[in-house]
Amino acid sequence: MKSLKVGFLMVLIGLLILPAASVAETVYVSEDFEITMRTGPGSDRKIISLVQSGKALEILEKGNEWSMVRDPNGKEGWVLNRYITPNQPCAMVLGRVRQDFDVLSAKYEDLKDNFDQLNAQKKATDADLSQNQKDRDELSTAYETLKKEAADFLQLKQRHKQVSADLEAEKTLxxxxxxxxxxxxxxRIIQWVLTGGGIMLVGFFIGLFSSSRRKSRSSLY
Structure with missing residues (x-):
């Protein structure tokens, strides 16, 4: 994390300190000291003001050694060229880069927090998805089992119906x-009764006939 921030800071500094062409040239008082602004291009000329490092000056007239400039307050005068530079001082660049870096760091922390929250939500969602998949598999298994048991039950019911029908047919038969x-x-009972009665009747007639014959014979003697 620290190395990433340092690398990012160095890239910003490198981009900001590169020389750039400008239509209205602006120069800056170079590093960490004050220079004199004079009424003319010479050290013997009267000092108008002291210009601190980092102050932006507008070039009005460019000379070999001295240049006429205007400060942000509108004051005009001459300064030595060796004390001015078209590039912002490193301290200013660094300060601005640090401000930008702080802003970007804050945004990075916000993004990191959002990422952590989204990552946590993703993990929770993945866990819910896994549980839902597990529940779905269990329901699918239970459904298949129930469907098989239902098929077996229907077959058993059909078999019971068939057996019941066969049993009723057997009962009827x-x-x-x-x-x-x-x-x-x-x-058979009637036949036995009739047969027995017939036999008795035949015996009765036979007995009666025999008795008649014996009586007839007795009368002859």
Whole structure:
């Protein structure tokens, strides 16, 4: 994290301190000291003001050794060229870069917090998805089991229905056979009764006939 911030800071500094062409040239008082602004291009000329390092000056007239400039307050005068530079002093660049860096760091922290929150939400969502998938698999397994059991139940129900129908048919047949058996028994009983009665009747007539013959024979003697 620290190395990333340092690298980013160096890139910003490098971009900001590169020389750039400008239509209205602006120069700056070079590093960490004050220079004199004079009424003319010479050290013997009267000092108008002291210009601190980092102050922006507008070039009005460019000379070999001295240049006429205007400060932000509108005051005009001459300064030595060796004390001015078209590039902002490193301290100013560094200060601005640090400000930009602080802003970017704050944005980075916000983004990092958002990323951490989103990552946490993603983990929670993944966990919910995994649990939902597990529940779905369990429901699918239970459904398949229930479907198989339902099919088995339907087959068993159909088998029970068939067996019940066969049982009713057997009961009907058994009742019919019982009825036929009872009728046969009645027929046999009647037959036995009739046969016995017939035999008794034949015996009665035979006995009666025999008795008549014996009486007839007795009368002859």
């Amino acid at each position: 058994s009742a019919k056979l019982d009825e036929e058996n009872m009728q046969l028994k009645r027929s």
